[in-house]
Amino acid sequence: MRLNGIDAPESWQCRDVAGRPYRCGKDAAFALDEFLSKSRPIRCVGHGKDRYRRVVADCFRADGQSVNSWLVRQGWAIDWLRYSKGLFRGDQAIAQAARAGGWRGSLEIPCEARAARLKRRAAC
Template sequence: MVAGVLAAGAAVAADPVIGRATVVDGDTIEIRGERIRLNGVDAPENWQTCGDGDGSIYRCGKLAALALDRFLAASRPTRCEITERGRYQRFVAVCFRADDREVSRWLAESGNAVDWERYSNGAYAGAQALARSRGAGVWRGKFQLPCLARAEHAKREPSC
């Protein structure tokens, strides 16, 4: 039984999902009816707000999703290399635009997501440091890490 599950997982990982991506939120897309969670980054939730450098509040989650949509639209189609099926039964993948720019790296570089070291093993730490040094995206003011915001919103323990 375990061998069958491993073999099925290996077959899924070998076949990339390619197509026009629709943005669900700042770190989740859909291609051909498959929900895909971008590996290694965590973007603010659509409902999440962040502080701007001037003390005002803005909808950073909504802006992250809009920025991702613009980024993907600039070079289609999107190709996702599946790494696993996550706990919500959506694929987790490393995705690339048609010009081979890695989506998760761009999200971290632009400050529209943070490196989720728990899953990335620090792969996007340098990109995040660049965004932070430039005050890009969420780094332009105060914000709550998305994993902490989700936990607070759901009144449960954080998973980060």
């Protein structure tokens, strides 16, 4: 499954304030698990499939909170403008201002970093 309108960094993309790499994906997974554990079950609404045949969905906790939005607001994912049309822009601004999650150091835009690593032109 792919969460609609957001993109999360790979672990190799994050650096702390001193410029040292850290495994932000692991930190994000633990934070997400804690967030989800507070209000289950999780409900997802699919919007079709991506090119890898994963269901693209908006997911919500039992209390109605958006998982997609929460990940961006906590700095564990970014607003993927190509797909979100700016839906999570405010959440991302909050995370950046708070230097939350991956924003505590330097965070490359995930699709740009993956393209550079594969020596491709980014189509973000």
